[in-house]
Amino acid sequence: MSVPWSRQAAPVVAVAAVLAVLPLAAGDSPYQMRIATLMLVLACYAVAFNLLFGHTNQLFLCVGALASLGGYLSVILVRDLKLTSLAAIGLATVAAAATGGFLSYVSVRRGFGVLFVGIVTLAVSLIVHNLLLGLRDLTNGETGIVTRGLGVGLGDDPHRAYYVLLAVLVASLAGYRWLFGSRHGAALHALSEDEVSAELSGIDVTRYKVATAAGASALVGLVGALYADLNGFISPSVYAVGHVDIPVLVALLLGGMRTLLGPVVGAALFSVVDELVRPFGQLTVLAYGVLLVALFLLFRQGVVPVVQGLLARRAPAPRVSSPRTAAKEEVAGGTEAGR
C-alpha cells in the first residue's frame, strides 16, 4: 500500500494517547477506574469479534466461552499445578487459540454458512457453561473461584490493570493496522466480499479463515485470563453469553464493523449506556436487546463510518483509503432461499 506507515499508525497512536490520559480524568476513584478497565476489556473482545464476524463472516457466538476458557484455565493451572502466572496465562491463550481455530476449521470444512456457525458456536458456549457449572471439583460450580493471589496481581492495583489492558488493546489495534496494510489484509477483504471468487483467484480461504479465528481467539483467551485476574473472582455467569457475547455484538455494531476504531468507540459508548441503565437491574437485558434490534435495523454502519463520511465531506482532501466497499446494500441476488 502506498500509505506511509506513519500515517497508518496515526489513529492507533491517537487512541493510545487519549486512553492513556483517561485515568487522570477519573481521578482516584476505583469505581471509575474499574468501569474504564472493563471498557478496555470489552474493546479487546470487540476487536477480536470484528476480525471474526466483520472480516471473515464467522459468527462466533462463543466469545464468552473462549474468554472463560482463558480465565478458568489460567487460574486452575496456577492453583492446582503450581505453574507461574505468566506461563499459565500463556498456556490459556494458546488453548483458546487452538479451540477457536479448531471450531473455524471444522466449520469451513463442512461448508457452514453464517447461521450454522452461529448455532454450533452457541451450542459450544452452552456446553462450556454447563461444564463450568457441573465440574464442581475443578471450577467450584456457581460459587466461582476467588482469583486473588493466583494471577499477576492486576486485582490489587486498578491503575496497573488499566494500563496492562490498554497495552493489550493498543497492541491488537497495531496488529490489526499492520494486517490490513499487508497483502493478507487484501486477501481478507477479498474473501469477505466473495469467498468463491477469492478462492478462484488463488487465496487459500480455509487457511485465512482458520488463522484469523485462531488469532482472534488468542486475543479473547488472553483478555479472558487478564479479566479473571483483575476481577478478583470468576464464575460461569461473568462469562455467560448474555454478559459477554451480546455486549460485544452491540458494541461492534454501535462502533462500526470492519473499521479500526469501531470496536473502541463502540465499547466506550456501550459502557456509557450500560452505566446509565445499570440502576434499573433487569432492564439492562431489555436495553441490550432493544439496542441490538435498533442498531441492526437503523444504524448498521455504526458511528465510525458515519463520522468518517462527515469528515470526508467537510474536508475533501485527496485521501488514500483502502479499497473497501462500504456496507454495500445488497440487491437481492439469485441465491437460493434458506441454507
Next chain:
Amino acid sequence: MGVVLDGLVLGLQLALLSVGVVFVYGLGGVLNLAHGQVAVAGGLVAALLLQAKVNPVLGGLGGVLAAGLVALVLDRTLLQPAYRRRGEERLLLALILTLGTSFALDGFFTFRYPNVALSLRLPAPSVEVAGITVRTASLAVGALSLATFGLLLVFLKGTRLGKAIRCIIQNEAGAWLCGVDVERARTVTLFLSGLLAGVAALGQGFFSYLGPDMGPEFTILALIVAVVGGVRSLTGTFLASLLLGMVNAALSYWVGTYLTWIALLAVAVATLLVRPEGLLAYWP
C-alpha cells in the same frame, strides 16, 4: 416404566416447541431465536388470567392466543425488513433481530413479572392405569399435545391454506408461481408457531411451573431438536422430539441436569458435524 412415559410426554412437549421453529424456518427462511420467549409470553398471560380468577379453560386459551399474537406482531413488524432480503442475508438479519428481541422480552418479563409463574394443578396428582401409577399431569399434557397435533394435521392436509404452506416449504418460488400468497402464508405460519409454543407453555405449567426466565431454555431446546431432526423436515423433527424426550427423561433420572444438557447439546453439535441436514431428516 414411568420414565418411558415421562420421556414420551416430554417428547411431545419438545415437538410442540420445535415444530414451530422448523415451520418458520422452512417457510420463511428465518430462524426464530425468540421462540421460547413467545412461549413464555403465552404462559405469563395465562398465569395472569388465572390470577384474575378467570375460568381455567378460558385462561389457558387466552394464553395460547396471546402467544400466537406475539408471534404475529413479530412477523408483521420486526421480520418485515428481513423478508425483503434473500438467502444468507435474510437469515443473518433475522437471526440478529430475533436474538435482540429475545433479550428484550427476557429483560421485560423478568423485570415486570419477576414473581409470576404458571402452575396448573389437577384435582388428583396421580391415577392407576393398567397397574402402574401415572401422574395425571403427564396424561393431561399427552392428551393436550396429541389433540393439538391432530388439529395441526387436519389443517395441513385438509385445508387449502395448509396445502399452500406445505407447497412453500417444498419450493417457495414454485408455490409463488402457482399463485400462492407467500406473505400471507408466512404470517399464518408464524401465528401457528406461536399457538404451538403457547400450548407447550401450558404443558410446562402442568408438569411443574413456568417462570418468566425460562425463555432461553425453551429456545435452546427447540433449536436442539430442530437441528437433530433436520431444520426442514417435520417428520424428522417429530421423531427427534420423541427420541430426545426419552433421552432427556432417562438422563435426568439417572445422571442429573448438567450432564443432560451437555449430552443434548453435544448430540446437536455432532449432528451438525456429521449430517448437517439433520440426523433423521429424510425418513419417510
